[in-house]
Amino acid sequence: MSTTPSFPPQSFTQPPIVARLDASPTLATVAHALRTGAIVAPADVGVIDLVGSGAVACMQGLLTNDVEKPGDGAFIYGALLTAKGMILTDGWVTRMGETVRMVVPGTGRERALAVFTKSIPPRLARVTDRTADLVVLRLAGAHALALAGAAQLALPPGPGRTITAPEGEVARGPDGVPPPFALQVVADPAHAEALTARLTAGGAALADAAALELARILTGWPGLASEVDEKTIPQEVRFDEIGGVSYTKGCYTGQETVSRLHFRGHANRVLLGLEFDGEPDHQDPLPILRGDKEVGRASSVAWVPDPGPSGPAAGRWMGLAVLRREVETATMVRAGGVDARVVGLPLPLRRHDPA
Numbered sequence: 001m002s003t004t005p006s007f008p009p010q011s012f013t014q015p016p017i018v019a020r021l022d023a024s025p026t027l028a029t030v031a032h033a034l035r036t037g038a039i040v041a042p043a044d045v046g047v048i049d050l051v052g053s054g055a056v057a058c059m060q061g062l063l064t065n066d067v068e069k070p071g072d073g074a075f076i077y078g079a080l081l082t083a084k085g086m087i088l089t090d091g092w093v094t095r096m097g098e099t100v101r102m103v104v105p106g107t108g109r110e111r112a113l114a115v116f117t118k119s120i121p122p123r124l125a126r127v128t129d130r131t132a133d134l135v136v137l138r139l140a141g142a143h144a145l146a147l148a149g150a151a152q153l154a155l156p157p158g159p160g161r162t163i164t165a166p167e168g169e170v171a172r173g174p175d176g177v178p179p180p181f182a183l184q185v186v187a188d189p190a191h192a193e194a195l196t197a198r199l200t201a202g203g204a205a206l207a208d209a210a211a212l213e214l215a216r217i218l219t220g221w222p223g224l225a226s227e228v229d230e231k232t233i234p235q236e237v238r239f240d241e242i243g244g245v246s247y248t249k250g251c252y253t254g255q256e257t258v259s260r261l262h263f264r265g266h267a268n269r270v271l272l273g274l275e276f277d278g279e280p281d282h283q284d285p286l287p288i289l290r291g292d293k294e295v296g297r298a299s300s301v302a303w304v305p306d307p308g309p310s311g312p313a314a315g316r317w318m319g320l321a322v323l324r325r326e327v328e329t330a331t332m333v334r335a336g337g338v339d340a341r342v343v344g345l346p347l348p349l350r351r352h353d354p355a
Contacts, residue, residue, distance in 0.1 A: 016299060018284045019226040021214055023303035023315070026207075030214055031305040031315075033205035038141030038148075038182070039215070040199045041207040046109025047130040047186060048102050048116060054124025055100040059093060062119060062253055064234055066246040067095060075162045075171040075184075077244045079234055080115050085257025087232050088115060089224055090244070092184065094162045094171055100125075101169070103136055103186065105224040119253070134168075135192035137185040139204065140215040144182035145172075151198040153185070167191045177242045178346055180216040217300045217320055220273060220345030226299040227271060227322060234258055235267040236322065238345065270325050273343040274298060276317035280336025288321055288335045296323035298335045304347070318347050 021027060033039045050059060060067045065078030072095055079090040089108025094101045104112045109131060116127045139148055149155060154165035159175035168187030173179035185195060200206045213223070222228055222237035235258070239245045247262055261267060280286065286298040301319040323342065327333070331342045 015285070016226050016229045016297075018286050018298060019213060019217070019223055019300040019302075020282070021210060021217070021302035023305070027210075027214065027303060028305040028315075029205060030207050030211040033207070034141045034215060034218070036142060038139055038144035038199075038204045039207040039211050040137055040139050040196055040204045041209060041211050042192070043103075043136045043138045043184075043212055044106040044209045045131075045136050046104045046106055046112065047134050047136060048104070048109070048112055049128045049130050050100040050102075050116065050120065050125040051128065052098055052123075052125035054121075055098055056095060058120045058125050059095075059100045059102070060249065061251065062115060063093060064239065064245040064252065064254075064258065065093075065243070066249040067093060067100065069246075069249070070095070070160065072097065073156075073161050073163065075156070075160050075174070077174065077179075077242065079239070079244060080112060081234075081252075081254025081258070083253060085233050085254040085261075086230060087224075087228050087234060087237075088112070090222065090228070092171070094169060094186075096162065096164065096169070101130075101186070103184070107225045115253075133188065134186050135189050137187070137192055137196065138181040138212055139183040139185075139199070140181040140212065141204075144204075147199060147202050147204050148183055151195070151202045151204075153183075153195065153198075155183075167195045174243055178219045179242075180219045180221045181212065213300075214302055214304075217302050217318070218304070218347050220271065220320065220347060222271060222320075223300060227320060232269075232322075233261065233267065235261055236269040237271045241345075266325065268325055269296065269322050270327075271299075271345070272321055272323055272327070272329065273345050273347045274301075274319045274321050274333075274335065274340045275343050275348075276301075276319070276335070276338050276340045278338040279303075279317055280319075280338050280340075283336055286336050288323065288333050288340075290327065290331065290333045295327050295333065296321050298340075301336075320345075
């Protein structure tokens with residue numbers, strides 16, 4: 001199956017940065033499309049295939065989530081961990097026959113490749129980096145599925161499933177907690193270009209990776225370069241809520257830490273939302289203070305346009321924060337020189353003014 005990977009101690013210690021999306025006309029267009037239609041955008045990701053009779057078993061021994069139980073055609077979110085249970089990279093896994101594909105954030109590509117090449121015997125599965133060969137399109141928005149269907153894109157039979165269509169591999173996000181996108185299509189460049197043209201002709205807004213970042217922030221999903229640092233364990237960044245970890249599957253790298261925390265303790269940090277009273281300063285890192293005590297850090301900050309009676313320029317600053325668990329929602333804190341209110345996730349799209 002898999003062996004515990006070992007890495008040089010300096011390999012994955014890059015400090016997190018604050019993901020920041022400032023106000024712009026483009027962002028206003030994206031926010032409107034997410035609320036009323038859909039966006040289509042190429043994702044900044046790495047694509048890695050495991051191919052062979054042992055591909056499923058090997059991934060089962062590495063991923064925080066269950067690859068075997070959902071069966072063929074599954075689309076699963078999870079993470080690869082260090083032996084101590086810290087997140088190396090998160091990602092989305094598809095299972096089609098003897099091919100298991102993992103799509104990871106661009107910053108996690110080398111980490112995932114290192115895990116797979118060190119852990120997976122070639123006799124069980126062949127590891128291939130497909131990043132340069134394939135384009136990953138993601139569709140997000142309130143009517144993404146309807147627009148995709150109108151563009152005659154074949155759709156998976158249900159949430160958390162994937163199919164092979166003429167355009168490429170089409171996967172549908174999970175049910176329950178809102179995912180950061182509705183559909184993911186992995187295709188060669190020519191098919192991706194043709195599909196993008198069909199979707200935009202049908203009403204989807206053509207966007208970029210920053211638009212997908214806004215969708216991620218609004219839905220409250222962790223970002224590898226922002227919410228996750230070298231000491232982050234899955235439960236600290238909502239893996240329980242978003243279905244990114246299984247407590248019933250067999251062993252996997254880092255499982256001992258994750259299971260012990262689940263059954264015998266609790267995470268000391270949690271991922272929550274922020275509503276700022278003004279524009280936070282450009283700082284990196286961006287510490288959060290309650291009184292004179294530092295209680296966490298703001299990890300993602302975005303201007304969220306809120307078109308309405310006040311006009312297209314209306315909106316507010318919102319974001320994500322990794323906070324000490326004793327900081328509850330509705331607590332007032334200070335970050336980046338302004339006051340902010342701690343809120344639950346996903347982020348509310350209407351302002352909640354103080355009483």
